[in-house]
Amino acid sequence: MGSRNVVVFEDFFPAMVEKLGAEGFMKELSNGFQLLVDGDKGVITFESLKRNSALLGLKEMSDEEVVCMLREGDLDGDGALNEMEFCTLMLRLSPDLMNNSRNLVVEAILNFYALCQISIN
Numbered sequence: 001m002g003s004r005n006v007v008v009f010e011d012f013f014p015a016m017v018e019k020l021g022a023e024g025f026m027k028e029l030s031n032g033f034q035l036l037v038d039g040d041k042g043v044i045t046f047e048s049l050k051r052n053s054a055l056l057g058l059k060e061m062s063d064e065e066v067v068c069m070l071r072e073g074d075l076d077g078d079g080a081l082n083e084m085e086f087c088t089l090m091l092r093l094s095p096d097l098m099n100n101s102r103n104l105v106v107e108a109i110l111n112f113y114a115l116c117q118i119s120i121n
Contacts, residue, residue, distance in 0.1 A: 013094040022107040033086045043080035046070060
């Protein structure tokens with residue numbers, strides 16, 4: 001019965017993208033990053049993730065699990081997650097989004113192009 005009460009965040013990502021669009025979804029990921037970031041360092045550190053893990057519903061996360069989570073997303077090897085690494089990790093954790101990532105990239109490029117055209121005119 002306990003497993004039925006567990007919410008897996010990746011199940012919501014495709015629905016969020018559909019509802020918010022690529023740009024809105026990325027803004028939400030950015031908001032999530034801001035909840036977990038170490039305000040002084042500007043990145044998610046072991047300490048900030050451990051301190052804020054309750055916001056993710058993971059207050060019982062062991063130190064080893066926190067380290068593994070950081071290691072999984074740490075692309076530059078500095079032991080912390082910057083915003084790009086965090087967003088990349090979140091996308092990688094959602095198989096449906098990974099399968100549809102090409103569509104997201106195309107939508108983001110088209111939005112960017114449209115904004116450039118508006119600012120030129």
